[in-house]
Amino acid sequence: MRILSLNCRGLGSAAAVRALREIQERNNPQVMFLSETHLNKEGAERLRVQTYMDEIIVAESDGRSGGLVMLWKNEVKLQEINIHTNYIDALVDGDDDETSWRLTGIYGEPSWENKYKTWERLRELHGLIEMRWVVIGDWNEILYSHEKEGGNPRPMQYMQAFRNALSDCGLEDLGYIGDTFTWRRKRSRRASGMRERLDRACSNETWAQLFPYxxxxxxxxxxxxxxxxxxxxxxxKATAMSRKVRRKRFEGKWLKEEGVGEVVQAAWDASLSENGGDVTRAVASVQKALHAWDGTVLKKTESQAKGFGETT
Known part of the structure; x- marks a missing residue:
């Protein structure tokens, strides 16, 4: 399953919707969680139609700021648990209780004086249901000082409050690939440029075990x-499956075969001569030669012997 999360900074214009559609087409998500939509229920329903999604949960905007939506396709069995101005909490049904899990889209309080409310609400959510859980969105906070570039240093107590909340809820940052920073403020006459990692996903251990890839x-x-x-x-998953392909290894049966010594010696001498005495390459060459010998000589001999036995 692919879950897309984005702070849209408003979806009231045609240009904003076109930009979202381009991101959607690029990633083909089954679920989208969008924050700062600035949409009421009617506007959110129009967005559902424009994005060709099948279902929607809406936390309405006040008209000037805020607004959350969670959209999904029918192939995903998702149902609402809780809605708040700062989150949409949902249950993703699996085939049974062992594969069902909880998805929360979060939008953290942006103002310094209210950031503690995000952590209080996260703890409240944690206390409601104990199950596999992943939380994704714009948290409006960083965990560590290296997740910020430019501007004034983040006060330590704010980052520690975030870390404490995750720890209390049994959540851990899932990490990321790509650029470190997910938010930027462009340099202007009035303000310097700044970049921060405000958007992330965190899960508990049981969710991570359910989705190891x-x-x-x-x-x-x-x-x-x-x-x-x-x-x-x-x-x-594809990478993990490719690594499960059986590695070629030394076969003990080769020691019983006549000619094995000659194969080893010939490959060893040739490699040392060609590669300036590189022992590592020589070992690899011997291994390659043994498997080639096994495939072209031994397997052929075994096949011929089997065929002879069947005709007598």
Missing amino acids: ACLSNQEGLRSDHRPILLDTEYY
Whole structure:
């Protein structure tokens, strides 16, 4: 499953919707969580139609700021648990209780004096249900000082409050691939440039065990000052499966075969001569020669012997 999260900075214009559609077409998500939509229910429903999604949950904007939507396709079985101005909490149904899990889209309080409310609400959510859980969105805070570039240093107590909240809820940052920073403020006459990692996904251990191949990627943005982030629960599966292909190894049966010594000696001497005495390359050459010999000579001999036995 692919889950796209983006702080849109408003979706009231045709240009903003076009930018979102381009990001959507590039990543083909089954679920989208969008924050700062600035949309009421009617506007959110129009957006659902424009993005060709099947279902939607809406936390309405006050008309000037805020607004959250979670959209998904029918192939995903998703149902609402809780809605708040700062989050949409949902259940993703699996085939049974062992594969069902909880998805929360979060939008952290942007103002310094209210940041503690985000962590209080996260703890409240944690106390409601105990199950596999992933939280994704714009947290409006960084975990560590290296996640910020430019501007004044972030006060330590704010980052520590974020870390404490995650720890209390049994959540851990899933990491990322791509650019470190997900938000930027361009340099202007009045302000210096600044970049921060405000968008991320965090999960508990049981969710991570259910999706061992999951990966979060920080995508290229278009119109918003935030990058979209994409959580792909199967990202590393192809790589993991390719690594499970059986490695070629030394076969003990070769020691019983006549001619094995000659194969080893010939490959060893040739490699040392060609590669200036490089022992590592010589070992690799011997291994390659033995498997070639096994495939072209031994397997052929075994096949001939089997065929002879069947005709007598």
